[in-house]
Amino acid sequence: MLSAFRVATRSRGFATNAAVPGLTGAIGNTPLIYLKGLSEKSGTQIFGKAEFQNPGGSVKDRAALGLVLDAEEQGLIKPGGTVVEGTAGNTGIGLAHVCRARGYKCVIYMPDTQSQEKIDLLRMLGADVRPVAAVAFENPRNYNHQAREYAESLDNAIWTDQFDNVANANAHYISTGPEIWEQAEGKLDGFICSTGTGGTLAGVGKYLKEKSGGKTQIWLADPPGSVLTSYISSGGKLVERSGSSITEGIGQGRITNNLGTFVNDLTGAFTVPDEKSIAMVYDLLDTEGLYLGASSALNVVAAVELAQKLGKGSRVATVLCDGAYRYQSRLFSKKWLASKGLEGAIPAHLKKYAVLD
Numbered sequence: 001m002l003s004a005f006r007v008a009t010r011s012r013g014f015a016t017n018a019a020v021p022g023l024t025g026a027i028g029n030t031p032l033i034y035l036k037g038l039s040e041k042s043g044t045q046i047f048g049k050a051e052f053q054n055p056g057g058s059v060k061d062r063a064a065l066g067l068v069l070d071a072e073e074q075g076l077i078k079p080g081g082t083v084v085e086g087t088a089g090n091t092g093i094g095l096a097h098v099c100r101a102r103g104y105k106c107v108i109y110m111p112d113t114q115s116q117e118k119i120d121l122l123r124m125l126g127a128d129v130r131p132v133a134a135v136a137f138e139n140p141r142n143y144n145h146q147a148r149e150y151a152e153s154l155d156n157a158i159w160t161d162q163f164d165n166v167a168n169a170n171a172h173y174i175s176t177g178p179e180i181w182e183q184a185e186g187k188l189d190g191f192i193c194s195t196g197t198g199g200t201l202a203g204v205g206k207y208l209k210e211k212s213g214g215k216t217q218i219w220l221a222d223p224p225g226s227v228l229t230s231y232i233s234s235g236g237k238l239v240e241r242s243g244s245s246i247t248e249g250i251g252q253g254r255i256t257n258n259l260g261t262f263v264n265d266l267t268g269a270f271t272v273p274d275e276k277s278i279a280m281v282y283d284l285l286d287t288e289g290l291y292l293g294a295s296s297a298l299n300v301v302a303a304v305e306l307a308q309k310l311g312k313g314s315r316v317a318t319v320l321c322d323g324a325y326r327y328q329s330r331l332f333s334k335k336w337l338a339s340k341g342l343e344g345a346i347p348a349h350l351k352k353y354a355v356l357d
């Protein structure tokens, strides 16, 4: 018999083990992978939620589906309508898939600094891609503002607003969180992940904390150049953004509405240097056979550190956000890594994987 949360998630369109209705029905219900090698090496139990197995290839498929379903439920969009978002990455890919599957037009605004591959992929998925000048958020011509204005100018259109629309975090509260809890058999000492919009951390964190009666600690992991670790460690002081990271899709300069729903319930936060994330990209490949992007690698570094903090044998889960396929010309290129001062980050015995010049 289906448990109550499975019925709930099925009714919201997330995947179950039964046959599913089309692409959107295949989003979610990803495996929770026990990372055996890393667990044994660290004397802890580390689990990674295999979000790279979603149909669009990333954790952002859940946000895309959640944002569109929420707009439908509120009657904000009708069949044949237009979904508009400002995004350079995985959310656009997720939305493009969901829009094709549900009969909407998809318009993506992005800074004109993005790679041709990303633009081509979105166009192949049927999206109308509009590269615009890369200007700061404060500038009214910023791609996010242009996305909102364009949606407002149309009938039967929505701006999905992934950063501040909490339907994003809710998608994780009703799907990713319950899945992790059930897959971990209700035994989880900690959960940690990095944030872009904050939807994954806030939604999963809220569910796990409630379900465990506060026993599962929820932590945030940050790349360099993000202000969130200092915000959380200082009890709420927002500093100017400085520094940068090779990771993509994560790191923030502000508290988004999604993160804001949970930020005060976090136990703590720490920053993971790029050197450790790069080393973990290679280690995961070598030890676990997993080919993952840098945000996933950062999350796993953080999960191991948190588990070691929580003590021997402790059980910690994190998110394997997407595969390395979208970044391979960078992450596996000796020249690119050297240009970032990161060639030395690959452990000597793993350099054989850096096969691109």
Ligand SMILES: Cc1ncc(COP(=O)(O)O)c(C=O)c1O
Residues within 6 Å of the ligand: 058, 059, 060, 089, 090, 091, 194, 195, 196, 197, 198, 199, 200, 201, 248, 249, 250, 293, 295, 296, 321, 322
């Ligand atoms: C590769 C990757 N990892 C992690 C994240 C962060 O997820 P969230 O926006 O739920 O914080 C994103 C978001 O775009 C992403 O693209």
